[in-house]
Amino acid sequence: MAGSKFVTTTAQEPDTAPTQTSAPVAANTPPSAAAPQAEAVIDLDAVAHNIGILREHAGGATVMAVVKADAYNHGAVPVARAALAAGAGELGVTTLAEGLELKNAGITAPVLSWLHTADSDFAPAVAAGVELGLSSPRHLAAVAAAARQVGTAATVTVKVDTGLNRNGVSREEWTDFLKDLARVEAEGAIRFKGVFSHLAHADEPHHPVIDDQRERFTSALEDAERIGLVPEAAHLSNSAATLTRPDLRFDMVRPGIAIYGLSPVPDLGTFGLRPVMTFRSRVALVKKVAAGEGVSYGHTWVAPHDTTVALLPVGYADGIPRALGGRFEVWLGDDRRPGIGRVCMDQVVVDLGPDGAGVREGDTAVFFGDGDGDRGVPHAQDWADALDTIHYEVVTSVRGRTIRTYVGGPGGRS
Incomplete structure (x- = not known):
């Protein structure tokens, strides 16, 4: 890592070029006379510290750092760079625009975007190498069409609904969806990378629904493997599960709030995290x-x-x-x-x-x-x-x- 740096941007424009530089400072250093009236100090060393803790809990699983919503309002590009430098292997966002922002900033690590309408313009994301989450047959068809238009196979990870009943392919659609996915992959329009899902009660580590979702997720993976779709990356754990449920690691963990130093289960303490x-x-x-x-x-x-x-x-x-x-x-x-x-x-x-x-x-x-x-x-x-x-x-x-x-x-x- 290079030496500490001090840069400022407006909250509305977090990724513009630095507007101010000075000697290295700490987050608790009093501001100078020219300092802003209102300021959010983002400590990127704390990001690195928190990634280190999450990597320890992840065991051999890769850490996907979730930097959606402008890195939870901390600045997507600076936080992404800090997380990757600290050992995160991939990045996760929701929208296509968020994924493109990271790629346009020169970030080469894998970036997964998983929340979009089926009529979105997927072509720029496919061309930029943003990996796409698929949550319905309509998304599959739209992404495949965009890949054919661009002339590049789209890398996709399928989101299966295991009980949150929010985003994701439903159990009723799962079998037919997998058949369509296998067909489109055979045609060369997509590259199947993995399967993921999201927990409904992760902040209650012993809640029985977590075990139900794990069983459904494992079953969904087995369904995919039976028709020749073997995922290289399966992930279910968010911050809370990463820190409290080692049985849910699979190939990758997908922490968000813990990266920013806030405990996903406050009743269990801080886990050694540092607020960013x-x-x-x-x-x-x-x-x-x-x-x-x-x-x-x-x-x-x-x-x-x-x-x-x-x-x-x-x-x-x-x-x-x-x-x-x-x-x-x-x-x-x-x-x-x-x-x-x-x-x-x-x-x-x-x-x-x-x-x-x-x-x-x-x-x-x-x-x-x-x-x-x-x-x-x-x-x-x-x-x-x-x-x-x-x-x-x-x-x-x-x-x-x-x-x-x-x-x-x-x-x-x-």
């Missing part, structure tokens, strides 16, 4: 508020005594849910400080206490990051608990005027 995203802001204003004065719209919070508050220029337009008003803390002035009043479109207010805790305008407030306990830096799980949701939603919601900054990681390897 630190969401932070600079203090725009520090001011006194007298006892009895209200703060923010509706005065839902009224000062019980004379106090000092800090204004942070980040709001619900940038990824702090309005429903979080009065229910979150930030790390500021070497301690947790409570958010007070309503979350506004552009700003939130935190209480510093009567003495102001030594906080000054320009200081850094961390909304969430690599949390280290109840009194340390908050964690994305803290927001998830307060909102009765999951940390996936928390990290993928950071947006708007938030600037994404990269630290650590490989020097552009693919």
Whole structure:
């Protein structure tokens, strides 16, 4: 790996050329005077660390790093490069556009795209070497037609529905689908690579449905082999199964959220994962508020005594849910400080206490990051608990005027 690097991009344009460089820094380093007002710091060394943990749990199985949804809002191309440099063997995305983005960035590792309508234009993806997931007879016909148009066999992996009842070839269609698949492969329009499925209860490692799905998946593989379709890659495990169910490894595992340092089964601990995203802001204003004065719209919070508050220029337009008003803390002035009043479109207010805790305008407030306990830096799980949701939603919601900054990681390897 090359030395650490520091680059920034906008949240809306995560893969543009770097707009800022400086000496190597750590994710918890205070920003300079020119730093963004709102920033998502993405630690690519943490990505590498997490891939290492997942590889240990995967045993001999290949790790497919899932970088869908712009790598869970962390930046698909930088995260993909970091994951591959750390030993991931393949990449997974949902849409064709996501797959093409990786290929257009010069990434040569296998990229599987698995969610698209049957009337999608598959030709550019086939021409670029994006591997395609097939979920119905209509998808098979459309991909085969695109391959004939391009003059290149499409590499395909079939998704079989084993009980999630979402995407995938149904059990009722499976036998006929395999026959059609064998015929199209014999014609040379496709290259059959593998079979995969997705678990419904992976975050409950001992749930009986997991065993049912494993049996159905194994049966589906046997059906394929009986007609001469022998997969080189069978995969069923997501992050939770990779970390808790070694019996589900097969040839490949397909982790997503764990790559970003968030536990797929929070009740079982962190598994040694390191959060990749630190969401932070600079203090725009520090001011006194007298006892009895209200703060923010509706005065839902009224000062019980004379106090000092800090204004942070980040709001619900940038990824702090309005429903979080009065229910979150930030790390500021070497301690947790409570958010007070309503979350506004552009700003939130935190209480510093009567003495102001030594906080000054320009200081850094961390909304969430690599949390280290109840009194340390908050964690994305803290927001998830307060909102009765999951940390996936928390990290993928950071947006708007938030600037994404990269630290650590490989020097552009693919």
